[in-house]
Amino acid sequence: MLMRHPHPVFQFTHALPYGALLHDGGVQFVIYSHSATAMRLLLYDGVTDREPSDVVPFDCATDRWGDIWSIFVPGVGPGQLYHLQADGPNDPERGHWYDGQARLIDPYAKALAGYFQKSDDGIIRPPKCVVVDDYFDWEGDRHLRREISETVIYEMHVRGFTRSKTSKVEYPGTYLGVIEKIPYLKSLGVTAVELMPVHEFPIRDIWGNAPERPNYWGYDPMAFFAPHRGYAVGNEPGCQVLEFKQMVKALHQAGIEVILDVVFNHTCEGNELGPVLSFKGLENHVYYHLANCGSRYCNYSGCGNTINGNHPIVREMIFHCLRHWVHNYHVDGFRFDLASILSRDRSGDLVPNPPLVEAIAEDPMLADTKIIAEAWDAAGAYQVGSFSNHRHWAEWNGRYRDDIRRVWRGDMGSLGDLATRLSGSSDLYQGGGRSPYCSINFVTSHDGFTLNDLVTYKDKHNELNGEGNRDGDNHNLSDNYGVEGPTRRKAVRQLRTRQIKNILSTLLLSQGVPMIVAGDECQRTQKGNNNAYCQDNDLSWFDWRLTKRNSELLRFVKTLIRFRRNQPTVRRQRFLSGNVREDGQLPDVSWFNADGLSATWNPDDQTLICLLTSPSIQEDPTGAGRDVLLMFNATSEAREFMIPDVVQHKRWRLFLDTASPSPRDIYPNVDGPAPPRSNRVVLTYRAMKCYVAQ
Secondary structure, rough: OOOOOOOOOOOOOOOOOOOEEEEEOOOOOOOOOOOOOOOEEEEEEOOOOOOOOEEEEEEOOOOOOOOEEEEEEEOHHHHHHEEEEEEEOOEEHHHHHHOOOOOOOOOOOOOOOOOOOOOOOOOOOOOOOEEEOOOOOOOOOOOOOOOOOOEEEEEEEHHHHHHOOOOOOOOOOOOHHHOOOOOHHHHHHHOOOOOOOOOEEOOOOOOOOOOOOOOOOOOOOOOOEOOOOHHHOOOOOHHHHHHHHHHHHHHHHOEEEEEEEEEOOOOOOOOOOOOOOOOHHHHHHHHHHHHHOOOEEOOOOOOOOOOOOOHHHHHHHHHHHHHHHHHHHHOOOEEEEEHHHHHEEOOOOEOOOOOHHHHHOOOOOHOOOOOEEEOEOOOEOOOOOOOOOOEEEEEHHHHHHHHHHHHHHHOOOOOOHHHHHHHHHHHHHHHOOOOOOHHOOOOOOOHHHHHHHOOOOOOOOOHOOOOOOOOOOOOOOOOOOOOOOOOOOOOHHHHHHHHHHHHHHHHOOOEEEEEOOOOOOOOOOOOOOOOOOOOOOOOOOOOOOOOHHHHHHHHHHHHHHHHHHHOHHHHOOOOOOOOOOOOOOOEEEEEEEOOOOEEEOOOOOEEEEEEEOOOOOOOOOOOOOEEEEEEOOOOOOOOOOOHHHHHHOEEEEEEEEOOOOOOOEOOOOOOOOOOOOOOOOEEEEEEEEEEEEE
């Protein structure tokens, strides 16, 4: 009989075709460039060395195969530092930016070391590439493969999560610091962390100076295959590779998946005024969308340039990169920043069924991953609901964000939108044959107000960004409820807390996949800054004192998440139909007005009752589903609600009441008070209640 070792020695990895490839006795360096006339490899002994210790030229006759430059260098191995250098046509007006003096980052570099170095000769010296050994003892770790319909996403910034001294971790602001906070993530109940960009981005400017406004968020890619060195504890070249893998393994051991926010839409090389650091100096017109005969860069990203994702060479690079992170780092999925750029053809036009988008969904090596699109870009494309008809693609649902904000702000005419978003956004996803879990529901993200600030500020306050408060979105759908910013007025503070609970309850009881932002569970504030991309300080960092200061809200959120994970009624894999079931039971969803009568969808009304009945045994073999009754009062006055006649006979118990003080705001065992015998339930203004049938 064939015996299987529980921890096989063989572990699947994805070998890259380009970059620095380890072999016995040396390293093969492989680079793509069509137009280069000469290629050189610069080898360095130390991270701070300004000049290479050795320059290895490629022989055009023996080291070039078509457009592939390949050379074997004996005697070097892991930890070796290097740059590339390429000669070729220098004609920016036609899209050629070859510079024989430029030190270039290998597009396939697996790690970078050091910083941009100060220069007195006009030569830019970027961080050095590092030869990396992919081996790591995963101890049997595999992707968790959690169903996306059962997922609760927690968007977080690796550095900001533990950088504050209030975190009291040994390694603040690092991958290892995240490991120290895994017990908190487990107690919160989230099933996946979505990490803001962790691929390499510049720490200093190109001349080695600390920038006036640092790119804290990291949306400025420099090396797609390399984990960011700024989040590592160690100083030795390549240590970030090991530490990142340690973090992923530890999160997996805790049952938490890892989703990466990837930025395949632009790079840090900027436009025609930007530096030559990597792609520009190897094959500019292939890697970027160019205009005006190649002399200008198309700027669909809003960041100066746009990656030409549907060119075969770039498409190949993106696939190798995704597979590299999945199989060499065991990450569980990706969120694609400004993903509509992936839908643009080589001329920059949006096209139906773009090959790159379809190929990502069908790639067999990515079959176990979650793929999520931010389905818009900075050039006007907005494809929420239409980005792709493939069921593998989920989307950040910007419509959900805006509609739920409008509902709880009290905007008239938003009742139907509440019902649609609560039901999984069938208007966006059902017609294309997709499912509720294709909707990533969120009300806040890194980009915009925190949840606390959404109910505390009517206007943005980005003065600290140094741009005259001109940056950031002006369309926030927020309110301050009478006072701009913090206040001692008890009534205002109570209303703000209630609104936070209303929004979180709506989010976590909606069909689809919820995403919350790190700190929203304990009222983290950015003091009204809705574009804190450059605030690498206490304004952006997680203040861990808030977990105690606002422990009652934290308890509320933990209980909500636990209920969602245990209750299949609020996370179905198929859209609600509203039809009477074959077994004669009530429809899967029914809508009523505050009088308990069928909803008439009066645009002037801001009250609603939603009845969700438990799934059939075919949908839920566990039988764990229960009927759920949701009551919404988004008006500015207290209202009386009547439990609908068709379910008055059921034994209802209160699960949550956003207007009640803790601990009566939520009942972890779903054992709150029964409704009054009159079946009349009073909700104060801007409040929500949820009853669950026993």
